[in-house]
Amino acid sequence: xxxxxxxxxxxxxxxxxxxxxxxxxxxxxxxxxxxxxxxxxxxxxxxxxxxxxxxxx
Amino acid sequence: xxxxxxxxxxxxxxxxxxxxxxxxxxxxxxxxxxxxxxxxxxxxxxxxxxxxxxxxxxxxxxxxxxxxxxxxxxxxxxxxxxxxxxxxxxxxxxxxxxxxxxxxxxxxxxxxxxxxxxxxxxxxxxxxxxxxxxxxxxxxxxxxxxxxxxxxxxxxxxxxxxxxxxxxxxxxxxxxxxxxxxxxxxxxxxxxxxxxxxxxxxxxxxxxxxxxxxxxxxxxxxxxxxxxxxxxxxxxxxxxxxxxx
Amino acid sequence: xxxxxxxxxxxxxxxxxxxxxxxxxxxxxxxxxxxxxxxxxxxxxxxxxxxxxxxxxxxxxxxxxxxxxxxxxxxxxxxxxxxxxxxxxxxxxxxxxxxxxxxxxxxxxxxxxxxxxxxxxxxxxxxxxxxxxxxxxxxxxxxxxxxxxxxxxxxxxxxxxxxxxxxxxxxxxxxxxxxxxxxxxxxxxxxxxxxxxxxxxxxxxxxxxxxxxxxxxxxxxxxxxxx
Numbered sequence: 001x002x003x004x005x006x007x008x009x010x011x012x013x014x015x016x017x018x019x020x021x022x023x024x025x026x027x028x029x030x031x032x033x034x035x036x037x038x039x040x041x042x043x044x045x046x047x048x049x050x051x052x053x054x055x056x057x
Numbered sequence: 058x059x060x061x062x063x064x065x066x067x068x069x070x071x072x073x074x075x076x077x078x079x080x081x082x083x084x085x086x087x088x089x090x091x092x093x094x095x096x097x098x099x100x101x102x103x104x105x106x107x108x109x110x111x112x113x114x115x116x117x118x119x120x121x122x123x124x125x126x127x128x129x130x131x132x133x134x135x136x137x138x139x140x141x142x143x144x145x146x147x148x149x150x151x152x153x154x155x156x157x158x159x160x161x162x163x164x165x166x167x168x169x170x171x172x173x174x175x176x177x178x179x180x181x182x183x184x185x186x187x188x189x190x191x192x193x194x195x196x197x198x199x200x201x202x203x204x205x206x207x208x209x210x211x212x213x214x215x216x217x218x219x220x221x222x223x224x225x226x227x228x229x230x231x232x233x234x235x236x237x238x239x240x241x242x243x244x245x246x247x248x249x250x251x252x253x254x255x256x257x258x259x260x261x262x263x264x265x266x267x268x269x270x271x272x273x274x275x276x277x278x279x280x281x282x283x284x285x286x287x288x289x290x291x292x293x294x295x296x297x298x299x300x301x302x
Numbered sequence: 303x304x305x306x307x308x309x310x311x312x313x314x315x316x317x318x319x320x321x322x323x324x325x326x327x328x329x330x331x332x333x334x335x336x337x338x339x340x341x342x343x344x345x346x347x348x349x350x351x352x353x354x355x356x357x358x359x360x361x362x363x364x365x366x367x368x369x370x371x372x373x374x375x376x377x378x379x380x381x382x383x384x385x386x387x388x389x390x391x392x393x394x395x396x397x398x399x400x401x402x403x404x405x406x407x408x409x410x411x412x413x414x415x416x417x418x419x420x421x422x423x424x425x426x427x428x429x430x431x432x433x434x435x436x437x438x439x440x441x442x443x444x445x446x447x448x449x450x451x452x453x454x455x456x457x458x459x460x461x462x463x464x465x466x467x468x469x470x471x472x473x474x475x476x477x478x479x480x481x482x483x484x485x486x487x488x489x490x491x492x493x494x495x496x497x498x499x500x501x502x503x504x505x506x507x508x509x510x511x512x513x514x515x516x517x518x519x520x521x522x523x524x525x526x527x528x529x
Contacts, residue, residue, distance in 0.1 A: 007174055011109035012098075018170040019113045020094075023120070023163050027271065030159055034278045041285045042299060049295045194476040201472060205463050214526040215459045219473060222455060222519060226477050229508070233480035237487065 068145050068284045069293050075277040082277065086270035089263050097260030104257075110174045115260050117167040119268040120160045121185070124192060125227075127157035127272060131199070132224035135217035145280075147213035148287065150220065151203055152280035156272050158196035164189050184238035188231050195223045209287060308400050315404025316411075322381070323412045329377065334416045337370040341424045352429050359428035360438055360489035364482050367417050367446060372471045374413040375453040378405060379524070383461055392528055398521040402458075406451050406517065414446035430489075437492045437502075441485040444505045448481050451516040458523035480508060 007014045097115040104111040131153040138147030168186050169179045180186070199216050206212035288294050295301075306314065323330055344362045345355055382388040391401055418439055425435040456474035460466040488501035 011174070012112075014174075015109065015112050015170075019116055019167040022166060023116050026159055026163060030156070030275055031278075034275055034282070038278065038282045038285075041282045045285055045289045045294060045300050048289055049300060052295070191476050191479060194472075198473040198476065201469055202459060205460075205465060205469055211526060211529070215523065218455075218519065218523050218526060219459060222477065225515075226480075229480050230476070233483045233504075237483045 068148070068288055071145055072281060072284050072297075075281055079274055079277050079281075082270050082274040086267050086274055089267035089270065093260050093263030093267055096256055096263060101254055101256040101260050104254075107175060110171060111257075113167050113171040114257075115264045117164060117171060118261055119265040120167065121164040121189060122265060123268050123272055124157055124161035124164055124189065124196075127153055127160060128192060128195065128220075128227070129224060131157060132220040135213075135220040139214055139217040139221070144287070145284075147217065148280050148283045149276070150217065151213070152276045152283055153272075154196060154200050154203070155279070156275050158193060158200060160268070160272070161189055161193040161196055165193065182238070184231075184235045187234050187238070191230055191234070192227070195227070199223070306396060308397060311396050311400050312404045312407070315401055316408045319405055319408035320411065323408065329374070330412050330416065333370050333374045333413045334420060336373055337366050337417050338420060338424065340366040340369060342427070345427075355428045356430060359425060359430050360434070360486040362428070363421060363424060363438065364442075364445075364485045367414075367442060368449060368475065368478055368482060369471075370417060371413055371446065371449045371453060372474060374409070375450075375457045375470055375474070376467045378409050378454055378457040379461055380457075380466075383528075388524070389528060392524065398524065399517040402454065402520045402524070403513075403517040406447075406454050406520075409454070410447045410450040414442075414450055418442045418446060431493070434489050434493050437498050438485075438489050440498075440502060441488045441505060444502065444509050445481045445485045448505075448509055448512045449478055451512040451520075452477050454520045455516060455523055458520045458527055461524070461527040481505070484508070 093115060097112055101112075103109050131150050134146045134153065135150040137143060138150060165186065168189065172181050172183075172186075173179050199220055202219055203212045203216040206215055285294060341362055344358065348354065348358070379388060382391070392398060394401075421439055421442060422435055425438060430438070453470075453474050456470045456477075459473065460470045463469060484501045484505045488498045488505070491498045491501055
C-alpha cells in the first residue's frame with residue numbers, strides 16, 4: 001500500500017527508477033556481454049592461430 | 058553509382074564493414090536517446106488523463122514495436138539462410154534473437170509498470186501484453202533450440218524452420234488472443250483513447266529511431282563475434298589485425 | 303521397390319505405427335493415466351466448489367490434453383530414429399510428407415483419441431452439462447489432431463537432442479495457444495447460450511491449415527535433423 005502512495009506522489013521517480021533505469025541497465029548488461037563475448041572469441045582465435053603456427057614450425 | 062551489394066553479403070567483407078559502422082550507429086543511438094528523453098520529459102506536457110505516468114510509453118512503445126519487427130527480420134534472415142544457404146544470413150538471425158528477446162522483456166516490464174498506476178494491477182491479461190508474452194516465448198524457443206544443437210549448420214537450419222513456423226503463427230496467435238480478450242471483456246483504458254500532443258509524438262519517434270540504432274549496433278557487434286567464431290579456421294581470420302596483435 | 307499410391311502409403315504407415323503402439327500398450331496407457339491424473343488434481347488444488355469447477359473445466363481439460371500430448375510427442379520419431387528405420391524412410395522413393403502424415407495420424411489415434419474418449423467421464427467429475435461436454439468433445443476432436451501435427455514439427459526439430467523433451471514443450475506450447483483459445487471458447491459460448499459455430503469453424507480452419515502445411519514442414523525438419 002505504501003508503494004501505491006509513494007508512486008502517486010513521485011510519479012517521475014517511479015517512472016525513472018522502475019522503467020528507464022531498468023531498461024538502460026538491461027542495455028548496459030547486453031553491451032557488456034557482447035563485448036565480453038568478443039574478447040573471449042578473439043582470445044580463442046589467437047590461441048588457435050598460435051597453435052597452428054607452432055605446429056608448422 | 059552501382060554498389061555491389063553482394064560483395065557485402067560475404068562474411069569476409071561484412072566483418073570489416075560492420076566494424077566501421079558500429080561506432081556511428083552507437084553514437085547516433087546515444088544522441089537520439091538523449092534528445093528523445095529531453096523532448097519526452099521536458100518539452101512534452103503531462104497527459105490530461107494519465108498524468109506523468111504516460112511518459113513510460115517513450116520506452117515501452119519503441120521496445121514493443123522493435124520486439125515484433127525484430128522477430129520478423131530474424132525470421133526473414135533465417136529463411137534466406139535456409140533457402141539460399143548464405144552463411145551470413147543465418148549468423149544475422151542468431152545475432153538478432155537475444156536483442157529481440159530483451160526488447161520483448163523490456164516491453165513487458167514497462168507495460169507492467171504502466172499498468173500498476175493505470176489499471177491498479179501489475180499484470181492484466183490484456184491482448185497486447187499477452188501477445189508480447191507469447192512473442193517472448195517464441196524468442197526463447199528459437200534461442201534454446203539453437204543453443205542445444207552442437208552442429209552450427211544443423212542449428213541454423215532447425216532454428217530457421219522454427220522461426221518461419223513461428224512467424225506464420227504470430228498473426229494467428231495475435232488474432233486469437235485479441236478475440237479471447239474481447240470475449241472476456243478485458244481492460245477499458247487504452248492509449249489510443251487519448252489524443253497525443255505533438256511533442257509526445259516527436260519524443261516517441263525519436264526514441265523509436267534510437268532503439269532501432271541501438272538494436273543495429275548490438276546486432277552488428279554480436280554478429281562480428283559469431284563470424285570470428287564460425288570462420289576461425291579460414292585464412293582471412295588469421296590475417297586480421299586484431300587477431301595478429 | 304515399387305512406388306505406392308499416396309493413399310496406400312498412408313494406410314501402410316498408419317497400420318505399421320498402430321501395430322507397434324499396440325505392442326507397447328504401456329506407453330499409450332501412461333499418457334491416458336497422466337491426463338486423468340492431472341485433471342483430477344485440479345479440484346484438490348483449488349477446492350471442491352462446484353460452481354468454480356464447472357467454470358474451470360474446459361480450460362483444465364484442454365491444458366491437460368495439451369500437456370499429455372506433449373508427453374507422448376517425444377516418442378513420435380525417436381524409436382524409428384534409434385533403430386535406423388527413419389533413415390530408410392528418408393531414403394525411400396516415397397513421399398516423405400505422406401509418410402510423416404501417416405505417423406501424425408497414428409500418433410493422434412494412440413495419444414489424442416483416447417483422451418477424447420475419456421473426456422465425458424472427466425467432464426462429469428466437474429459437473430459439466432451434457433451440452434457442454436458434447437461441445438468440448440467436438441472441440442477436442444478437431445483440436446487434438448492439430449496438437450499432434452504441430453507437435454510433430456517440434457519432435458522432428460529436437461530429434462536426438464539432449465534434454466529434448468523439455469525443449470520440445472518450450473517450442474510447441476506457444477504455437478498451440480490458438481487451439482486452446484478456440485477449444486475453451488467454444489465450451490464457454492455454449493454454456494452462456496451463444497452459438498459455437500464460429501469457434502468450431504475457426505478450429506476447423508486451423509485443422510485444414512495444419513493438414514496442408516505441417517506434414518511438409520515436418521518432412522523438411524526431419525531432413526535437417528538427419529543430414
